[in-house]
Amino acid sequence: MPELRKDPVVDRWVIIATERGQRPYDFNPEQVTAGTGFCPFCEGNENKTPPEVWAIRSSGSAPNSPGWQIRVIPNKFPALAIEGELNRQGLGMFDMMNGVGAHEIIVESPDHGWKVSDASESKLFDIFRSYRERITDLQKDTRFRYCMVFRNYGAAAGASLAHPHSQLIALAITPKRVKEELHSAKEWYHEKERCIFCDVIRQELVMGDRVVLDNEHFVVLSPFAARFPFELAIYPKRHCHDFTLMGDDERRSLAGTLRETLKRIAVTLQDPPYNYILHTCPNTTHGTGPTRVNYWLTLEHDFHWHLEIVPRLTRIAGFEWGTGFYINPVAPENSTRFLREAELE
């Protein structure tokens, strides 16, 4: 069973998932070997993965057989275990609990060579639907406080399998980065009775020089204090705390927006590795105690879901780890200009 451990000084949890690694020499990055050519995510290899938990399939095709368009499966090497109680405990001044959670793979296409930046809008629409369905389903489990959806594209971005896929991790803890956003958003709302993200969007639209895309439903920004070259964020214009509450119109618009954004990145930066990460609200469907209710009371007013996109262009060195302070060699205004000027065919 993996363990969740909390750093005694800084409020940061870590998953210790020992089963994934064995001996020290397994971790020498120089020794990573190329794939063998076999891909468990390709159509026809359904019996090489754990049984699917959700899929979009051609009518008449049986689960765990060919005929699917999107297929969600548990990760064969999960960082967290789906069964078991949390069993929170202290060990002297240390805090820990069982590594209970879900770790799923959203296989986005039966086609190994498919690319999101070439996808149709209806395909992306369905991918977002799969995110929503899985988040909604996992949030029924009261052990889970947070569902994090993310996509690693390219080996330098951490993708260990090239076949196009996203991942979903359901956690018993709201992660530190999200907590920081929730906390600031709550403070801002308390003071101003406005959403801090809505305020950022309004100011960026007025200033204009960090707006990569702007349409009816979404805005794509190169954030004012971007940590990385060409870092971007997609915000819905309609204030909403919860990704799963998006309507069909918005979802279709997000499909087009993400497609164009990734295409501009691919053209400008020669198809770089990237990560995208969905920041939606924590699981609010459980818990009725007064503390919890109080905590969530303003959440739908103060938080605003968004998607962060980080092309992986620079190496993270000691300075960044040691400080949490980033050096970005490209001003977001310049990133914006390059991305806007990209010629899409």
Add this chain to the structure above:
Amino acid sequence: MPELRKDPVVDRWVIIATERGQRPYDFNPEQVTAGTGFCPFCEGNENKTPPEVWAIRSSGSAPNSPGWQIRVIPNKFPALAIEGELNRQGLGMFDMMNGVGAHEIIVESPDHGWKVSDASESKLFDIFRSYRERITDLQKDTRFRYCMVFRNYGAAAGASLAHPHSQLIALAITPKRVKEELHSAKEWYHEKERCIFCDVIRQELVMGDRVVLDNEHFVVLSPFAARFPFELAIYPKRHCHDFTLMGDDERRSLAGTLRETLKRIAVTLQDPPYNYILHTCPNTTHGTGPTRVNYWLTLEHDFHWHLEIVPRLTRIAGFEWGTGFYINPVAPENSTRFLREAELE
């Protein structure tokens, strides 16, 4: 002039240092080319670097000529500018200031192929002396709140030049990661009147299974909630908030401790890339206003300097960026065992 910008939601500053990068294609990691063979840090090439600010030299040798053992120079491509005022300003809801700071390189040996893990103790003693001298000197500048010393070893750890060197960055802001430690340490001290780091050391020494090294002056731990495989921290046993206040005995002991630690890492993990980062207290030499004095009042009691060592064995993917939540495939108890059992000739 580089800019410091603060994220409006999360309390995180970023250096926008545009001069360092030019066009988008400069950032394609596939296009990084090997060095030309010329090394500006090698003995004899002193005129290819900015003039030295400090050095240990053979008696009689002139500054900026051969004959040195350790040489400190300003970074030729600094992330921050040494001249100028901070000029703090707001831009609507955004905060920014001039990117004023120092960025120095500590060239640790005239010999290109020299390795810290093979160093003599007296050599490491001198390197630590150079850290102390430069921190002490830069802290006289009241614009600087924090001096961060770090070392990147190997290209995967962010070292752009192979010649052995450390770096020092003096900042107008205490970085987020350090602030989090300072904050927790202060709260703990307020509650218990004990240093939180001293408490961690005591508990780890009792438990024993994460203690890699333990001698008169220092203890090397694989932290309970280590983020990365084989992550380590070196703590002085004597409570002290400030690296520069280390005595000669301690400095000699630290030299031996770091040397053995890096040797054990090199043997166990086949000479991996790594970062080490010094966490010492912020600059306390300036400012006499009541708020500032109050802030520093308990610092010498509650903070405890330490050195973090992070071998770079795993890739950081979207999950880690999105959450601040880490998956560590090697339990620190196992790292400890492997490192303890390493055969050092």
